[in-house]
Amino acid sequence: MKLFSSRVPTAVRDVRTDERRLAWGLTTADLPLVATDTWLYVEQERLPWTQIEKISWVPSVLIVVEV
Numbered sequence: 656m657k658l659f660s661s662r663v664p665t666a667v668r669d670v671r672t673d674e675r676r677l678a679w680g681l682t683t684a685d686l687p688l689v690a691t692d693t694w695l696y697v698e699q700e701r702l703p704w705t706q707i708e709k710i711s712w713v714p715s716v717l718i719v720v721e722v
Contacts, residue, residue, distance in 0.1 A: 670696050680717070688717070695719070 666687040667679045674691035681687060689696040694703055695710075702721065709720040 670699065672696060672701075 663679065664681060664685075664687070666681065666685060667676075667689060670687050670689045672689065672691055672694070674693065676689050676691060678690040679688060686698050687696070694701040695707060696702075702719075706722050707719060708722045709718075711718045
């Protein structure tokens with residue numbers, strides 16, 4: 656996952672949301688991940704934070720565990 660790029664990639668800008676983006680990144684397959692207050696978007700699929708049990712970060716790997 657690439658973090659802290661100075662320019663927002665087109666794939667991230669194309670994720671449709673009316674909410675403020677709090678964080679974003681790209682997977683190694685260049686799929687966009689976008690975090691908002693209420694959702695975690697993986698490409699155009701969205702996961703509510705209430706269905707996510709745990710997220711952990713080990714440098715270069717983001718692990719998402721759903722309930």
